[in-house]
Amino acid sequence: MRTVLLLTVVIGTLLFFIFKPGVWQVSTGYDVYQYVEECKAELGITRKLPQLSCLDGQQVPIYVDELEIQQDNWEQLSDAKRCDNPHWLGGDMGCWTYSHLQVLNLDDDNIMVVNCRQKGNQLEKNWFRKTKANLGMNQQQRKQQYQSASVAEKKELYYLYNTFNDIGIILRNTKTGKSCYLTQYGSAVAGFLPPLDKPLPKKDDFLARFDPEQARPPKDFPEQLWYRDANQAFKSPQETASAGCVACHNAHGVKYSPYINSKHGLPDIFSMAKLPFLPVGEPFKDFFANADILQVTTDPIDGEQQLCTRCHNMTTSGTCGYSIDIATDHPIGVLSAWLTTSSRNSWMPPVNVDSALVKKHVAAMKCCCQNPQARGCKTRKFGPTKADLPEGFAEGKGWVSGQEPGLCAAVMDSLQWNAAEY
Structure with missing residues (x-):
C-alpha cells in the first residue's frame, strides 16, 4: 500500500512540473521551440523575440470603387463580393476585412513580419464563423461593441474582436536572405500570441504582458x-513547410503586391531581389529542393534587359504562374471574380515604355516561366543553402542558358509584337 501511495505521489509531482506554467513543456520531435531557436541562431538574432498581439498591427484597408470599406458602407462589399485591392492573392480569399499587419525591426539585420487575418470563402460573404455581424467595423468599433454587450453576448463578440483564423509570422535577415516561417490556419485562435522563445507564463502574467487597452477575453471564452x-x-515546422510557404514567398522572402509593400513597412523590394533564398530548417530546405525552384529570366530583347526582372525576381514558383497573370491584368477565373472593374489594370511593369514592347516582354517572360529550359530563357539557383548558390551569385552571375527547343526565342526575335491576348 505504501509503495502504491509513494508511486502516486511521485507521478503526480512529475506531472505537475511537466505541465506547470512557466516551464518548458516536454515535446518530442522537431517542434516550434526548437525551430525558433535554430532560426535565431542562423539569422543572428541574439535578443528575446517580442511578445506579439495581432491587435498591435495596422489594419489593412479594403476598397470598393476607391472607397474604403467601413461600418457605414459594409454592404458594398457584402453584396458585390468584389474589391479593388485583394491583398490575399491566392485562391478565392482576397477581399476580407480586418487583416492586421505589423513589421518589426528586431535589429540592424532582421525583421519580423506578423500578418493576422480573418478569412472566409467566396460563397459565404459573412465572416469565417458565419456571424451576421457588420464586418466593416474597425478594431475600436468591435471593441466598443464587445465591452457594451450583455454578458450573454460577450463571448460571441470577442470572437469578432480578437480571433483570427490565419496567422503568419516571417523572420527574415535582410542581409543574408535567411528566412523562417510560422503559421496557424483553419481554426479561430485569439490574437494574444504566446512567447516563441521562452516558457509560457502563468495566466495572469501572460495577459498582463499585452497592451491594457486591448480587451481581455470574457470568463466563458474557451x-x-x-x-x-x-x-x-x-503548426509544426513540418506542417508549415508542407503548406507551401516556401513556394509562395521564395522570390523575396516576403510576398509583395501593390497593396502590401514597402509603404507598409516591408523592406525595399530592390534590396530583397539581390538576395538568395535560404530557408532555415530541414523541412523547408527539403520542400524547396524537391520543388526544384529556380530564378528565371529571358535573354535581352531588342537589346533591352527583361522588364519583368529589372526590379524584382521571377521564380518558377511564387511569381511565375498565376501571379504574373494577376500582375499583367489576366487574373485566373476564381480570383478574377473578386476584382472590381476599376481594379482591372496592369500592375507590371511600372515603367513608361511602348505598350507593344511591354506585351513582347511579358509574352517572353510567360513563355520562359512555362518553359524555363527553352532557348532564349535563363535560370539560376538561388537556394536553399549557400552551398547551392552558383559562383558569383552576389555579382549577378551564375545564369544558365536554356537549350531545349521552344517558341520563347521566336517571341524575343520577332520584329513586331502586338498580340491582343497579352
Whole structure:
C-alpha cells in the first residue's frame, strides 16, 4: 500500500512540473521551440523575440470603387463580393476585412513580419464563423461593441474582436536572405500570441504582458484559444513547410503586391531581389529542393534587359504562374471574380515604355516561366543553402542558358509584337 501511495505521489509531482506554467513543456520531435531557436541562431538574432498581439498591427484597408470599406458602407462589399485591392492573392480569399499587419525591426539585420487575418470563402460573404455581424467595423468599433454587450453576448463578440483564423509570422535577415516561417490556419485562435522563445507564463502574467487597452477575453471564452504554448498555437515546422510557404514567398522572402509593400513597412523590394533564398530548417530546405525552384529570366530583347526582372525576381514558383497573370491584368477565373472593374489594370511593369514592347516582354517572360529550359530563357539557383548558390551569385552571375527547343526565342526575335491576348 505504501509503495502504491509513494508511486502516486511521485507521478503526480512529475506531472505537475511537466505541465506547470512557466516551464518548458516536454515535446518530442522537431517542434516550434526548437525551430525558433535554430532560426535565431542562423539569422543572428541574439535578443528575446517580442511578445506579439495581432491587435498591435495596422489594419489593412479594403476598397470598393476607391472607397474604403467601413461600418457605414459594409454592404458594398457584402453584396458585390468584389474589391479593388485583394491583398490575399491566392485562391478565392482576397477581399476580407480586418487583416492586421505589423513589421518589426528586431535589429540592424532582421525583421519580423506578423500578418493576422480573418478569412472566409467566396460563397459565404459573412465572416469565417458565419456571424451576421457588420464586418466593416474597425478594431475600436468591435471593441466598443464587445465591452457594451450583455454578458450573454460577450463571448460571441470577442470572437469578432480578437480571433483570427490565419496567422503568419516571417523572420527574415535582410542581409543574408535567411528566412523562417510560422503559421496557424483553419481554426479561430485569439490574437494574444504566446512567447516563441521562452516558457509560457502563468495566466495572469501572460495577459498582463499585452497592451491594457486591448480587451481581455470574457470568463466563458474557451481558454485553449488564448492560453496555449507555441507548440499549441502554431503548426509544426513540418506542417508549415508542407503548406507551401516556401513556394509562395521564395522570390523575396516576403510576398509583395501593390497593396502590401514597402509603404507598409516591408523592406525595399530592390534590396530583397539581390538576395538568395535560404530557408532555415530541414523541412523547408527539403520542400524547396524537391520543388526544384529556380530564378528565371529571358535573354535581352531588342537589346533591352527583361522588364519583368529589372526590379524584382521571377521564380518558377511564387511569381511565375498565376501571379504574373494577376500582375499583367489576366487574373485566373476564381480570383478574377473578386476584382472590381476599376481594379482591372496592369500592375507590371511600372515603367513608361511602348505598350507593344511591354506585351513582347511579358509574352517572353510567360513563355520562359512555362518553359524555363527553352532557348532564349535563363535560370539560376538561388537556394536553399549557400552551398547551392552558383559562383558569383552576389555579382549577378551564375545564369544558365536554356537549350531545349521552344517558341520563347521566336517571341524575343520577332520584329513586331502586338498580340491582343497579352
